[in-house]
Structures are given as structure tokens and as C-alpha cells.
Amino acid sequence: MSKIYLDFAATTPCDPRVVDVMKDYWNRKFGNPSSIHSYGREARAALDESREIISSAINAHPSEIYFVSGGTEADNCALKGLAAEMMKHGKNHIITSAIEHPAILETCSYLEKHGFKVTYLPVDGNGCTDPENIRREITGKTGLISIMHVNNEIGVINPLEEISRITKAQDIIFHTDAVQSFGKIPVDVNQLGVDSLSISAHKIYGPKGIGAVYLRRGASIEKLIHGGGQERGRRAGTESVPLAAGFAEAVKLIAEHKTQSSNLISSLRDKCEILLGERFPQIIINSKRDNAVPHILNFSFDSSKIEIDGEAILYNLDLAGIAVTSGSACGSGTLKPSPVLLAMGKDESTARASIRISFGRITENEEIKEFIERLSEIVSRIGKKRM
Ligand SMILES: Cc1ncc(COP(=O)(O)O)c(C=O)c1O
Structure with a gap:
């Protein structure tokens, strides 16, 4: 049978073309992208090129992309980092929806134990978040709104453009979990109006173990992983060049398919x-x-x-x-x-x-x-x- x-x-299974691209970076081009010698420079060039490809797929600038280990880390880093920053400005209220992925819901529940108030919005019979409900819940303390682009269980698409009009008018940071939408429907950070966004490679025929956070230039975020200055000081740790190159190849292949x-x-x-x-x-x-x-x-x-x-x-x-x-x-x-x-x-x-x-x-x-x-x-x- x-x-x-x-x-x-x-x-998704890793596309064979993605596996092919990664091969070289495991052994032949194995340099550490932070090293200044030729091995390092070769790895750095591959990392930069990957960042470039991924950023252009969502209409962002390469400096707005941070590599992380996947969608879960992307959501954690974005929410915890942005929340810590808003606390510095006296804001402690977060709005999200009741049907977010556990990567968001569990992070919110963690933040609730650390001085934040979280509103979990209900959804309609189709699973959609009504922007008017968001507007109603905003207070002077609201600093962050996180609404997923596409829900992983039912596939519903949320009206992010409408929501971003509300967040922009009130100077509130808007994060979206785009793990299920990226590669399936258009994801353009400027059109959607989001400040922060999470994506993951293994949902788009790329390798497991890598994802990215998009963070709009000018948005402040507290770093969560301390160590070296990788990822412009926001996520320490030697970057995985093979995974980044594989992620970028998977992104290139989206257009073809x-x-x-x-x-x-x-x-x-x-x-x-x-x-x-x-x-x-x-x-x-x-x-x-x-x-x-x-x-x-x-x-x-x-x-x-x-x-x-x-x-x-x-x-x-x-x-x-x-x-x-x-x-x-x-x-x-x-x-x-x-x-x-x-x-x-x-x-x-x-x-x-x-x-x-x-x-x-x-x-x-x-x-x-x-x-x-x-x-x-x-x-x-x-x-x-x-x-
Ligand atoms: C909407 C959504 N967010 C986040 C994640 C977590 O992504 P990852 O598996 O890359 O950690 C998933 C995975 O199923 C998802 O569907």
C-alpha cells in the first residue's frame, strides 16, 4: 500500500535543489562568517546573498532580516524583545487573538507572568479577527499587537492591511506570524504595514532549523540571545550558512512554482x-x-x-x-x-x-x-x- x-x-520535504545548494557549505565552504580571512569572507558573502534574496521576497531591506532557528524562535524573539522595549516606555498591554500558534500564545502567557497584560481577542465563525475588536481594546498602555497572517489549522487569512492602519495611527508596533502564508500568498511587509514578521524555511521546501524575523528599520527591540555581535548584535551565535543558503534557495524556487x-x-x-x-x-x-x-x-x-x-x-x-x-x-x-x-x-x-x-x-x-x-x-x- x-x-x-x-x-x-x-x-514540507526539502527540495533536492535546496539540498544541492547546501552541500558545499557543510564542508568545502565551511568558514565562519565572522572570520576575516578568505574562508570567512566566502561564508559571509553567502550569508549576505541569502539575506538579500529573503528580504527582497518580502519587499524588505536586507538589514531588516535576522536569521533565527525557525518560526517558534522568530515569534519568541520578536514578542519578548519588542515587549521588553515597550515596557521602557511605560506600556505593558499586548493584544493578540485566541487562535494564534502556541509560539505566540505561550510567549504571551510567559509575558503575563512578567508584568504584561494580554488581551486575547475572539474570532468570528470563520476564524477571522475583526479589526474593530482590536480598535475597541486599545488603551494608552497598548504597545504591541500580534495577529497571525494565516492560521495554521484552518488557513483563514486575516485582514492585516486594515489592522495596520489602526496600529500606525496609534503608534503601536504590529507583529505578524507569517509562517503559514509566506510562499503561499503574497507577503509584502510594506503593503501589509507590519513592523515585525516571522517566517520559517521548513514550510516552504527549505531546511528545518532556520527561520527569520523581519524587523522594520527604526523599530527597537531588546536582544534575547547574548554573546557575540552576530546578526547586528541582536541574535548572538555563529550563523548557519548552509541553512541560510538552503532557505534562500527555497525562497528562489517559490517564484518558479x-x-x-x-x-x-x-x-x-x-x-x-x-x-x-x-x-x-x-x-x-x-x-x-x-x-x-x-x-x-x-x-x-x-x-x-x-x-x-x-x-x-x-x-x-x-x-x-x-x-x-x-x-x-x-x-x-x-x-x-x-x-x-x-x-x-x-x-x-x-x-x-x-x-x-x-x-x-x-x-x-x-x-x-x-x-x-x-x-x-x-x-x-x-x-x-x-x-
Ligand atoms: C503559524 C505558525 N507559527 C509558528 C510555527 C512554528 O514554526 P517552526 O516549526 O519553524 O518553529 C508554525 C509551525 O507549525 C506555524 O504553523
């Missing part, structure tokens, strides 16, 4: 939604097509119509060779219902009976059909119809 991977929002793969993925998504609807009348689609990225499709089994558990579906799908997830990858393994779906107003049983499938460049039509067949067999075996 062939295995089928439908979990590209959790991670853009039109072809986004059309293909949109049509796969639509086909999948149609097939799900035809086969399972008990299904509720949680990712609304008109305001979500095409690569994420989240659905629940309506608990008023069928008794079935998402974890059991997941487990059985895995036995059947299909990799999907319920909720975010970081939250799987727990039996808790998805907080994102609860925040969208789903009842606990329906939230628990939810599945996220996510498509990638290499997903094929046949795999979708096969997924529906195997899911159908599992649902008829373990699901209990309600009267």
Missing part, C-alpha cells in the same frame, strides 16, 4: 471539498474557500449527526498509510479539542472530530481520491450515526 502525505502545513502550483493546489482543494461533501453528509467545512489559503482544508464531523473521534480517525488513517493532522502538529498527541475550532464556536465533540489536510507541490489527484476512499472505510467502521 502506497503512503500518502497530506500534511504539508506541518512540514508560484502560478503552476497555486492553481494546481486550488483545484485539488476544490475537488477534495466536493468529494468530501458528496461522500460525507455529516461534514462541516471549517476552511472557507473565499478567505483561506488553498493549501489548508479543515473539516469536522458534525457531532449532532455522527459520533466519531478525530484522534481515532487520525490513528486509523495512519494505519491506512495516510498522514494528516487534527489541529496543529505541535498540539497533536493531546486529546484536547482544537482551541481554534472552539474559538470559532464549534462544540467540543465537533471540534474533537476535526481533521486538517494540507496539500503540497507534489500532491496528486489520485492521492485525494484514495484519501477519500480510505477515510470512507474508516468512518463507516468507527463512526456511530446519531438517531
Whole structure:
């Protein structure tokens, strides 16, 4: 039985061209970019070029990009560093949304223990944050707003441009977690109006272990990693040139795949939604097509119509060779219902009976059909119809 991977929002395979580019930097061009000799200069040139490629992909300046270990570190550094800075100006209020990734929510909960007040905004039935709710919660103490660009569980796209109009008018720093949007939909820091943004390489066919923070020039941030002067003194530690070069190559390849793969993925998504609807009348689609990225499709089994558990579906799908997830990858393994779906107003049983499938460049039509067949067999075996 062939295995089928439908979990590209959790991670993507490294593109072979990315692996090729990285090869040289592990051994032949192994210099430390801080060394002043020729080995170091060679590594520095590669690092600079990578920064240049990544910054231009989001319409930023290279000096606004800081390499970190991934999306989680990017969110941590940005939020903790910006919060520490705003505290110096007598501000201690942060606004975020209830459906952020744990990298943001857990950082906020840490900050709450260190003198900050955090408002967790509710979302509407589609998972979207209403900019008017943000406006209502702003006080004289608000210094930072963090709203994700695209949600990792349901794929909803937030109205960042509208939110940034509010933050700019009130001189509030605006951070966004763009880990799920970068490489999938346009991310232009100037158009979005954000001051700070997180991205991660392994979501875009790049290597694991590297990501970046974009920080608008002029924005002050407290450094969190102390040591040498790397990354312009903001994130000490010898930079990983192989990973940076791989990240940059993955970014270059986005352009090559853009039109072809986004059309293909949109049509796969639509086909999948149609097939799900035809086969399972008990299904509720949680990712609304008109305001979500095409690569994420989240659905629940309506608990008023069928008794079935998402974890059991997941487990059985895995036995059947299909990799999907319920909720975010970081939250799987727990039996808790998805907080994102609860925040969208789903009842606990329906939230628990939810599945996220996510498509990638290499997903094929046949795999979708096969997924529906195997899911159908599992649902008829373990699901209990309600009267
Ligand atoms: C929205 C979002 N933010 C942050 C992260 C964390 O990124 P990383 O795995 O690179 O630490 C993820 C990973 O799933 C994510 O989806």
C-alpha cells in the first residue's frame, strides 16, 4: 500500500535543489562568517546573498532580516524583545487573538507572568479577527499587537492591511506570524504595514532549523540571545550558512512554482471539498474557500449527526498509510479539542472530530481520491450515526 502525505502545513520535504545548494557549505565552504580571512569572507558573502534574496521576497531591506532557528524562535524573539522595549516606555498591554500558534500564545502567557497584560481577542465563525475588536481594546498602555497572517489549522487569512492602519495611527508596533502564508500568498511587509514578521524555511521546501524575523528599520527591540555581535548584535551565535543558503534557495524556487502550483493546489482543494461533501453528509467545512489559503482544508464531523473521534480517525488513517493532522502538529498527541475550532464556536465533540489536510507541490489527484476512499472505510467502521 502506497503512503500518502497530506500534511504539508506541518512540514514540507526539502527540495533536492535546496539540498544541492547546501552541500558545499557543510564542508568545502565551511568558514565562519565572522572570520576575516578568505574562508570567512566566502561564508559571509553567502550569508549576505541569502539575506538579500529573503528580504527582497518580502519587499524588505536586507538589514531588516535576522536569521533565527525557525518560526517558534522568530515569534519568541520578536514578542519578548519588542515587549521588553515597550515596557521602557511605560506600556505593558499586548493584544493578540485566541487562535494564534502556541509560539505566540505561550510567549504571551510567559509575558503575563512578567508584568504584561494580554488581551486575547475572539474570532468570528470563520476564524477571522475583526479589526474593530482590536480598535475597541486599545488603551494608552497598548504597545504591541500580534495577529497571525494565516492560521495554521484552518488557513483563514486575516485582514492585516486594515489592522495596520489602526496600529500606525496609534503608534503601536504590529507583529505578524507569517509562517503559514509566506510562499503561499503574497507577503509584502510594506503593503501589509507590519513592523515585525516571522517566517520559517521548513514550510516552504527549505531546511528545518532556520527561520527569520523581519524587523522594520527604526523599530527597537531588546536582544534575547547574548554573546557575540552576530546578526547586528541582536541574535548572538555563529550563523548557519548552509541553512541560510538552503532557505534562500527555497525562497528562489517559490517564484518558479508560484502560478503552476497555486492553481494546481486550488483545484485539488476544490475537488477534495466536493468529494468530501458528496461522500460525507455529516461534514462541516471549517476552511472557507473565499478567505483561506488553498493549501489548508479543515473539516469536522458534525457531532449532532455522527459520533466519531478525530484522534481515532487520525490513528486509523495512519494505519491506512495516510498522514494528516487534527489541529496543529505541535498540539497533536493531546486529546484536547482544537482551541481554534472552539474559538470559532464549534462544540467540543465537533471540534474533537476535526481533521486538517494540507496539500503540497507534489500532491496528486489520485492521492485525494484514495484519501477519500480510505477515510470512507474508516468512518463507516468507527463512526456511530446519531438517531
Ligand atoms: C503559524 C505558525 N507559527 C509558528 C510555527 C512554528 O514554526 P517552526 O516549526 O519553524 O518553529 C508554525 C509551525 O507549525 C506555524 O504553523
